[in-house]
Amino acid sequence: KIESLKVTVDFLKLPLGLKKPPLKEALAAVPGPGRPKPFGLERHKARRSDTMDNESQYSGYSYKSGHSRSSRKHRDRRDRHRSKSRDGSRGDKSVTIQAPGEPLLDNESTRGDERDDNWGETTTVVTGTSEHSISHDDITRITKDMEDSAHLDCSRHLGVMLAGALALLAFLTPLAFMLLPQLLWRDELEPCGTPCEGLFISVAFKLLILLLGSWALFFRRPKAFFPRVFVFRALLMVLVFLLVVSYWLFYGVRILDSRDRNYQGVVQYAVSLVDALLFVHYLAVVLLELRQLQPQFTLKAVRSADGASRFYNVGHLSIQRAAVWILENYYHDFPVYNPALLNLPKSVLSKKMSGFKVYSLGEENSTNNSTGQSRAVIAAAARRRDNSHNEFYYEEAEHERRVRKRRARLVVAVEEAFTHIKRLQEEDQKNPREIMDPREAAQAIFASMARAMQKYLRTTKQQPYHTMESILQHLEFCITHDMTPKAFLERYLTAGPTIQYHKDRWLAKQWTLVSEEPVTNGLKDGVVFVLKRQDFSLVVSTKKIPFFKLSEEFVDPKSHKFVMRLQSETSV
Amino acid sequence: QYSAVVSFSPCQQRIEIHKLRQGDNLILGFSIGGGIDQDPSQNPFSEDKTDKGIYVTRVTEGGPAEVAGLQIGDKIMQVNGWDMTMVTHDQARKRLTKRNEEVVRLLVTRQSLQKAVQQSMMS
Numbered sequence: 001k002i003e004s005l006k007v008t009v010d011f012l013k014l015p016l017g018l019k020k021p022p023l024k025e026a027l028a029a030v031p032g033p034g035r036p037k038p039f040g041l042e043r044h045k046a047r048r049s050d051t052m053d054n055e056s057q058y059s060g061y062s063y064k065s066g067h068s069r070s071s072r073k074h075r076d077r078r079d080r081h082r083s084k085s086r087d088g089s090r091g092d093k094s095v096t097i098q099a100p101g102e103p104l105l106d107n108e109s110t111r112g113d114e115r116d117d118n119w120g121e122t123t124t125v126v127t128g129t130s131e132h133s134i135s136h137d138d139i140t141r142i143t144k145d146m147e148d149s150a151h152l153d154c155s156r157h158l159g160v161m162l163a164g165a166l167a168l169l170a171f172l173t174p175l176a177f178m179l180l181p182q183l184l185w186r187d188e189l190e191p192c193g194t195p196c197e198g199l200f201i202s203v204a205f206k207l208l209i210l211l212l213g214s215w216a217l218f219f220r221r222p223k224a225f226f227p228r229v230f231v232f233r234a235l236l237m238v239l240v241f242l243l244v245v246s247y248w249l250f251y252g253v254r255i256l257d258s259r260d261r262n263y264q265g266v267v268q269y270a271v272s273l274v275d276a277l278l279f280v281h282y283l284a285v286v287l288l289e290l291r292q293l294q295p296q297f298t299l300k301a302v303r304s305a306d307g308a309s310r311f312y313n314v315g316h317l318s319i320q321r322a323a324v325w326i327l328e329n330y331y332h333d334f335p336v337y338n339p340a341l342l343n344l345p346k347s348v349l350s351k352k353m354s355g356f357k358v359y360s361l362g363e364e365n366s367t368n369n370s371t372g373q374s375r376a377v378i379a380a381a382a383r384r385r386d387n388s389h390n391e392f393y394y395e396e397a398e399h400e401r402r403v404r405k406r407r408a409r410l411v412v413a414v415e416e417a418f419t420h421i422k423r424l425q426e427e428d429q430k431n432p433r434e435i436m437d438p439r440e441a442a443q444a445i446f447a448s449m450a451r452a453m454q455k456y457l458r459t460t461k462q463q464p465y466h467t468m469e470s471i472l473q474h475l476e477f478c479i480t481h482d483m484t485p486k487a488f489l490e491r492y493l494t495a496g497p498t499i500q501y502h503k504d505r506w507l508a509k510q511w512t513l514v515s516e517e518p519v520t521n522g523l524k525d526g527v528v529f530v531l532k533r534q535d536f537s538l539v540v541s542t543k544k545i546p547f548f549k550l551s552e553e554f555v556d557p558k559s560h561k562f563v564m565r566l567q568s569e570t571s572v
Numbered sequence: 573q574y575s576a577v578v579s580f581s582p583c584q585q586r587i588e589i590h591k592l593r594q595g596d597n598l599i600l601g602f603s604i605g606g607g608i609d610q611d612p613s614q615n616p617f618s619e620d621k622t623d624k625g626i627y628v629t630r631v632t633e634g635g636p637a638e639v640a641g642l643q644i645g646d647k648i649m650q651v652n653g654w655d656m657t658m659v660t661h662d663q664a665r666k667r668l669t670k671r672n673e674e675v676v677r678l679l680v681t682r683q684s685l686q687k688a689v690q691q692s693m694m695s
Contacts (some may be wrong), residue, residue, distance in 0.1 A: 121647040123633045563611065568661060569629050 011529045155221075156225075166237065167214070170244050170277060174203060177251055177270035183257050192264045199267045203401050213281050217288070224324045227513060228520045231318065232287045240280055292317050297523050298543050301326050305536035306342055308334050314547070319529055320519040326540055327511060327531065331499040337536055338495065340461040406456040407493065413452035414485040417445040423482065442476040457492065465501050466492065584649065587678045589640040600668060601635020602628050602642055607661030614660045617645040619683060625649075627657045628680075634669065643682065650679035 117497050178200075181189060247269075255266055295313035299322065302309040310333050314322055421441050424430065436444065453471065456464040480490040491500070513519060514537075515529035525544040591598035606615055607623045617627045629648040631638050648656045651667045659667070668676060 568610065569603050569605045570661065570665045571630070571632075572600045572665060 016191075043439040069343055078426045132431075157518050163237065166241060170240055171207065173244055174207065174246065174274050174277075177255075177273065178203070178267055180256065181260070181263060181266050184256075188259065188261055189263045190261050192267070196264055196267050199264070199271050203267075203274055204272055206271075207277060210281060213278075213285075217281070217285060223328070226324070228320060228321045228518070230321075231520050236280065236284050236287065239283075240277070241282065243273075243276055243461075247276075291315065292321070296545055297525070298545055299326060299523075299537050299540050300543070301330065301540045303334060303337065303536055303538055305337060305339070308548065310334065314523070316522055318522055319515055319527065320513065320518065322523055322542075323511075323513050323519075323529065323531055323540070326538065330538065332497045334497060336465065336501055337497040338461060338465075339535065342465075361471050362363070403456075403459050406452070406459045410449070410452040410456040410492075411485070411489065414489055415450040416448045418485045418488075420445050420448070421479070436482045438476045439472075441479050446472055446475060453492070462492070462495070578614040584679055584681045585641075587635050587637075587640050587642050587680055589642065589676050589678065591674050591676070592636045598669070598671065598674065599635070600637050601632040602637040604648070604664055604668070605629040605663075607664055608658060609660045609662075617683075618647070623647075624658075626659065626661075642678070642680065646680040646682050648678055648680050652677055 040319070076367075251269065254260065258494065260266060292315035294315050296315050297313070299312045299314055300309060306554060310329070312326065312329055314325055317325065421436075421444065424435060450468075454463070458465055474491060475544040482538075512545065513529060514532055517529075519529075521527075523542050525542060527542040528540065530539050532538075578615070589600055591600055604626050606612070606618075606624060607627045610624065612618065612624045615623070615627060617629070618625070624645045626648045628637075628642060628644055628648065631642055631644050648664075650656055651664075652673065654667050656664055656667070
């Protein structure tokens with residue numbers, strides 16, 4: 001109990017930003033093997049994160065400082081890794097959206113407040129538990145960046161353990177309350193007949209309900225690793241902890257010390273604790289699940305690279321949770337990011353630059369000169385008649401035409417290819433050598449459409465997404481399920497959402513949340529945050545859904561009357 | 573003293589319009605409004621707002637109708653002998669635009685005509 005208390009206290013310091021002492025001492029403890037600069041940088045950054053007024057990219061830090069005991073060695077490894085990978089991403093360990101499998105937290109803990117980090121694996125995972133990596137993401141992550149994740153795993157694991165411990169404590173407490181008098185002073189107890197039995201039954205069922213409720217609410221794999229603690233979970237855990245502690249205090253003083261004889265009273269005391277726990281569970285359901293259901297804000301997510309945008313409705317969420325929500329929807333709504341489609345064709349742009357050359361004839365002040373020069377070039381270029389839009393237009397038209405031509409060829413090729421095979425009917429008598437399984441059938445017809453497919457993919461610049469193997473697999477899939485050629489082609493003719501493509505390549509695990517406000521703040525009208533990847537970012541802005549004033553108007557059905565319309569005029 | 577009105581009856585005038593050929597069509601050069609299926613209260617030219625007759629709403633400049641003397645606001649009573657006081661708008665149009673007729677003879681009445689007759693009668 002004392003252990004968990006200590007950890008909870010540490011943890012409490014987290015959201016308040018009082019992380020400085022543990023951080024400093026931890027950093028001091030870490031040996032600095034000749035890399036003072038990165039460390040200094042990190043420390044500086046950590047401090048900034050403490051004040052919570054900057055980009056909240058320091059996901060790891062918040063955890064680490066909270067669990068300074070375990071985090072020291074993790075920090076060591078992490079720092080070393082970070083200094084290695086410092087090439088632009090400024091030490092971001094932000095929202096790692098993986099679905100790390102969380103060890104099933106235990107039962108009871110209704111709200112798992114106690115689990116500092118894993119709010120019962122339900123919603124947001126303040127610390128992800130990356131140890132159960134059941135999902136593919138996790139597996140790939142683990143194989144790829146072991147160093148990066150190892151210490152995170154451990155810290156999250158610790159959090160889970162703590163929360164689990166608190167949950168177990170809360171669950172066993174009522175049982176302990178009821179058992180201790182029986183064990184310690186059985187002879188002195190007053191006999192307690194029917195009321196006690198009734199109470200025993202109710203305790204049993206309530207605990208069972210609590211168990212089922214906790215299982216439903218908390219035993220879920222977390223979706224993401226959040227940079228900051230989830231405030232509601234922290235609140236709930238603290239609440240449970242205080243509840244349990246105060247019950248134990250009273251129990252210890254009033255019942256254990258004085259050896260209360262009234263067993264019924266003791267049992268009722270235990271039942272009241274179970275009731276209180278059930279109510280906390282109810283609070284957890286409301287805070288964690290229900291509050292965000294009613295839509296309050298509209299979020300607009302725009303991809304910076306090519307302008308693809310979507311609108312989403314969300315309820316009251318903190319910025320980090322809204323970020324995860326957006327990412328979940330990003331993977332199935334946004335068309336896949338194709339860097340090849342971004343730029344204007346070279347022929348269009350290159351013409352712009354030819355033209356003016358500015359020579360400087362021996363002027364002293366070079367800085368002035370350069371800006372003056374560039375301004376002159378820009379002004380001259382602006383004045384010059386610019387025909388690049390013409391180029392662009394014709395290029396586009398030409399490209400369109402080419403794509404349509406290739407597409408027509410592809411569609412025809414695929415249609416013809418599909419006519420070559422048909423499903424084996426029972427009554428057909430065919431020689432066994434001619435019977436093929438889907439894979440062979442796919443291979444048989446692939447040859448006739450391969451060329452057209454390849455040309456089409458190349459024209460639409462999609463060839464990196466589709467390997468021959470993937471096309472064959474998709475063809476096999478379509479043949480097995482009796483799909484028409486059109487259904488087969490749907491995947492290639494339009495750029496699908498990211499999640500459709502091969503996981504390893506296109507599913508990013510690491511996203512950085514950049515926000516001016518602390519990420520545990522709730523969404524408000526006008527909040528803007530950015531989710532960054534290496535090559536593009538998602539800019540999300542918030543707007544409040546307006547307040548609607550609905551008024552009623554009654555229309556009598558008999559009031560619908562009509563007359564001929566007035567003059568029409570015809571010229572003859 | 574009477575001022576003579578050139579017409580068969582004091583309030584009516586006969587107008588003979590020769591259709592003009594324009595491409596494939598024969599046009600008369602004016603527009604009509606009114607009819608028993610139309611709303612008579614919207615008619616700006618009629619004196620009696622329940623009159624559902626056919627009125628001339630526009631006359632093209634230099635067209636055959638203007639040349640023949642048709643004026644805006646005239647009420648058409650007959651076309652080539654066919655009555656136009658109790659027809660629908662579409663029937664009126666059809667009667668005027670028969671493809672095999674090159675000349676239409678209209679019987680029209682005009683408020684100014686009526687007023688002139690009344691004035692002359694009163695004076």
